[in-house]
Amino acid sequence: MLRNYFKITLRNLWRNPLYSGLNVVGLTLGLTCGLLITAYVLDELNYDRFHTNADQIVLLQQFEESGMSGGQLATDFKERFAQVEQVVRLKQAAPLLTTPSLSSYEENFFFADSTAFDVFTLPLVQGNPKTALAERYGVVLSETMAQKYFPRQNPLGQTLRYDNKHTLRVTGVMRDLPGNSHHKIHFLANYANANELLGWDVTTNLWAGSTWTYLLLAPGASLQTLAAQFPAYLKSLNDPNVGVWKLNLIPLTDLYLRTSLIAPNRLMYVTIFSVVALLIMAMAAFNYVNLATAIATKRAREVGIRKVLGSTSGQLWSQFFGETVLFVGIALVLTALVVPLVLPAFNELANKSLNLSTLFTSVRMAGLLLGLTVLCFLAGGYPAFVLSSFRPAAVLKGSLAGLLGGTRTPLLRQALLRQALVVGQFAVSIVMIVATLVVSSQLRYVQTKNLGYQREQVLVLNLHDASVEAKLRFKQEVQKLSGVVSATQSYSVPGSGSLRGEKLVADYAPKGVTDLTINRQSIDENFLETFGIKLIQGRNLDADRPADRKVFLVNEAAMKYFGWDNIEGKMTGYYTFEYDPSGGYREVPQRGQVVGVVADYHQKNLKNTIPPMIFSLLDGWENQVSVKLEAGNVPASMEQVERLWKQTFPATPFDYEFLDDFFQRTYRADRQAGQVFGLFAVLAVLISSLGLFGLGTFAAERRTKEIGVRKVMGASLTSILTLLSVDFLRLVVISLLIATPIAWYAMSRWLQDFAYKTDIQWWIFVVAGVLAVGIALLTVSYQSLKAALMNPVKSLRSE
Structure with missing residues (x-):
């Protein structure tokens, strides 16, 4: 019996190559996405779990x-x-x-x-x-x-x-x-x-x-x-x-997962990608259900004859469910061939070192088998039930109305189910398209927002443990190079996120403030010029004034923090510490006059609000020397700086990075997550389109005679194309209406992680809708056009 079932299945595959191919490709894409995302999610969830304790x-x-x-x-x-x-x-x-x-x-x-x-x-x-x-x-x-x-x-x-x-x-x-x-x-x-x-x-x-x-x-x-x-x-x-x-x-x-100390938003991305994996797998299963139920009427006579010859509904269900298992098995073999080929590119895209061998533990293999079983039941259970439920008397009489029980209600339910699944598939695809566009929009906003400083052509050199004198001498010499606009020495650079956390002298704390933490940046007199940071009140620090060792600049955020309108007569300060011979220490206040106000700039990333900051002159701990190079002559200027470095520090490798690199590294995790999400959005759309293509083909085949009659009666090509396409486009429009509020809510939640963010623009939903409608139209138009151009004589002769 099993051998006979297998033969029938192979004949059916051979008789319907288009539908069989669409099913296998859809399931292969679903399984491939599922395996890749599973490997990604497991790698994230298992951070640091390799430690026995x-x-x-x-x-x-x-x-x-x-x-x-x-x-x-x-x-x-x-x-x-x-x-x-x-x-x-x-x-x-x-x-x-x-x-x-x-x-x-x-x-x-x-x-x-x-x-x-x-x-x-x-x-x-x-x-x-x-x-x-x-x-x-x-x-x-x-x-x-x-x-x-x-x-x-x-x-x-x-x-x-x-x-x-x-x-x-x-x-x-x-x-x-x-x-x-x-x-x-x-x-x-x-x-x-x-x-x-x-x-x-x-x-x-x-x-x-x-x-x-x-x-x-x-x-x-x-x-x-x-x-x-x-x-x-x-x-x-x-x-x-x-x-x-x-x-x-x-x-x-x-x-790693639940704090931002190592990387931001990891648990959120794990949740998102887990949901995406489930949705893509479900979409692949829905494709199978759609196509299998759509072509069910083609196999009605087969079912009727076999029931007359004594086959039970259970036997028929087993056979048709077995066909699903075979489809999934073929797709699984193809997935096993595809995944190793695409894994290196996926690793590069996601900045991972994933190895599929990590999936093959006993527990995870059991989970994989359970998942495949669920997929088989999800994809094959309903089509097997539909096919095994045909009534033989009605089938052999050629009555579609009596296939499942004497009325068209069951067939109508099947059609409604197929339509609901198409709506669901495209709703998921539209949500993913919107999400990809919003992530891209936010990252573009980050790239183009005025950060309050200039990061182009700024070379950042790390002088590590060089002496205070050597650092100062190198900065002075590098400023003399022809290709250098300016150079500055500082504790850290804008956009790096690094600041000194100090304790504010209690006398200067705003009323009601109990947390006395204040951020301090130690700089030289060229810091503002090199980074293009504006001075909006007062004057700059001056290293040639000995008294400026005990004065401060503040930023606009600090002005608001202290409740000041101007800096006239204003003082501030922080504590340093003095050790005694017994090993204890006491606080030593460093008080000083505020002589200038610096325009706010983003020392940290756009996920953080700009903190109150005070600025003081160098105190010896500063390792960063930043060099502003002339635009258009960067390579030659770099060579000059490198030669000077080798002359000054001959035993030390040239250690540099461009300020743009600091900036790009800050948002690397979000950018990579957006790229991975965009990849799976494309695959989700492709899976949906495969199913829609199959349904469009089936609809065109079902209405071949109707199209022939309409053409004989004078119907135009446009009217026939509209007839065959409008039903599917209606479903996509419904999908858009369902997906829009879901996508808006989900991406609003994602953007909450950014203190500075773009708005979700209306055009994003228009673009997503146009893409979805366009993809649907292109998907069904080929078969619709093919049917519309068919010779009506042939159409009227078709069975």
Whole structure:
């Protein structure tokens, strides 16, 4: 019997190649999209879950919008709180690492406690995890870095020069971390040695250690219980700075998905792409249902004869459902061939390193099989029911009215179902088109918005740990180059998001304000000119005036924050700290007159409002030198700057980046998500069009005689095309009406994440509607035109 079913299925495929091809292509596209999105979503959901203790690890957050804390906190928490089983600190650096044959800055260099191997899962392929970080000047390399610095050599025992000042010995080689790790760790050095190598205190500092502090909680420990002890702990410190702390515990598994400390909006994108995957798979299934029920009447006689010969409805249902399983099986084989071909391009588009082998765990394979089973029932259950329910007497008499029960009601229900599915498919497609257009519009708005500074032709150089004198000398020399408009030294650059968080002197706090945090930017007198930032009141800072070491500029946001209309007689200030021999410290206010007001500019991205900022002259910590180059002569000017760099810092690689690159990197995640979403929007439209093409073909075939009669009676080509197309276009218009409010609501929610955003313009919905109608018209017009041009004599002879 199974063999007979299989033969009948193959004959049916051969007899209806167009519908069979459309079904297979639609299901293949659906499965391909589903697998790619599933791999993407699983990679996002499994961020940091490769650590064995992932569910017990939390990040200790000291300040809002920062994942870093003082190094002393880890020691305190390990000693004071029984719920904390172990602690580990990671301090990121960007040293210059050198071997006799290679010199390179490494941004993924971390100082770590030796407990890193107890808290995190960091398997060593060489070396002993118990001793690898015990050696004072020891360093552990990733496999990639071992190959980079010591190709075709045993890296153990080899040495690296750190900033041309210290020598580190390789004590271990660590397996490369998966791509879904929130830290991309390439080097681990002994945290106890960080003070010496960095040149400042990161181990006993309570408030400025810039350290990532992780706690391994004891089994059963409660975050709420631990957090409830924070007020008493803060009080016991008797530290004047705790007023600006915001101690918080973030589970490791939430760090990437549910905070913006690593990347913004990740959970939202995971949700969106999961829904998109389900919708695209459903659209592929709907295509199958539409085409299978549409051609059901073609197989009516087959069903009638087989029922007369004794076949039961259950047997017929099994056969027709088996056909669906065969279609899905063929599509699955094609998907297995297509996905490896398109995966590299998808990885590049999504900035991922996805590997489909990660899907093939026992749990995920079970989920995949369950999903395919659901797809088979969704796509094949109803068509099998329709075909197996035909009444043999009515079929053999040629009566369509009696196929399913003596009236046309069941056939009408089938037609309404097909129409509803077409409406649903195009509604989804229109929503995705609108979403793609809105994302593109917002990103275009970001690109073209006046940010309050000029970012074109600005070269940003990182002087790292060069001396204060060397930095100043280099800036002065680079300003003399012929291709340089101006140069400035500053703590950070506009658009980078980096600012110094200071504590405002309490005397200057606005009434009712309890959070005394204020942002400070340290600059030189050329900062405003180099970045094209306007001075709207008062004067600029002047390095030649000794008194200007104790004066400030403020931005417009600070004027509103302080409630000032002008700066006449206004003062402000922040606290620095003075250490005493016992290891304690006291606050030292830095007070000064406000001498100028700077126009607001976006130091951070457009997802953040412009914060109140104060500006002061350089104090020695500034590593960034930004060079404004003449337009039209950038390559030659770059060569001049590079020559000067090599003369000034001959042992240091030329480390630069254009300011535009900072800007582009800020919105990279949103841009990539928009590109991925746009890709799947195109595929959703394609799947919908395949189904519409099949239905248009079937409709034209069903009405062949009617078209012939109309042509004999004098109907024009236009009227026939309108007759065949108008029903489908009506469905697309209904889809547009349904999709418009859904798309508007969804994209309004997405735009809420931006403090500065474009409006959702009416033309976006017009474009989406025109695209949908145009695609539908093109899809059905081919078969409609073919039917309209057919010889009416042939049409009237057709069965």
